[in-house]
Amino acid sequence: MATPSVADRRSKRTRQLLRQALIDLMQTKSYAAITVKDVLARANVGRSTFYTHFPTKDDLLFDGLQELLGHLTSLEGQTNEPTLLPSLGFLRHVSQQRRLYQALFGGPRGAVVAQSLQVQLRAYAERRLTTGRPGLQPRVPVPVVADFVASAFLNLVRWWLDKNPGHSPEQVDEIFRQLVYPGALAGLGLEP
Secondary structure, three states, X not given: OOOHHHHHHHXXXXXXXXXXXXXXXXXXXXXXXXXXXXXXXXXXXXXXXXXXXXXXXXXXXXXXXXXXXXXXXXXXXOOOOOXXXXXXXXXXHHHHOHHHHHHHHHOOOHHHHHHHHHHHHHHHHHHHHXXXXXXXXXXXXXXXXXXXXXXXXXXXXXXXXXXXXXXXXXXXXXXXXXXXXHHHHHHOOOOO
């Protein structure tokens, strides 16, 4: 019988194999055309193993998005610059994986992907907006400001993917900061 730490490592490795298989497949096929069977073949994993970890293909996709945001937020936390979102790290990842994000946002599940990302980004922004501000008395409720920040960011990412791929991640991040930060800070009753 495997010890808990060995089982945990196996589980993490299997989940990573499945996420990577889905990403690889999305580079060549639309998300809607990918089946669980395709993922299993690519990852060389059995059907029961897949369903032990993920009830559906969508759950696998959302788990991968959550893993990505967790990684990006840990990187963003290593900078001294105040951030509302892990925007620059996310934009750099989008730049490196442009085809993947075009598939994510452009396919039939694009709205679901965007909604999932927005929920996760909104939670991150809400934490960042309230951390270190005891007694904050915002003009606009913090959840509304956080949702504004997350949705504006995702709309900017979609614009960048669809209309203007010539901008660097740093340029798009600067656009985001110029457009969104003053409004978010004003909503909190803080000076931009």
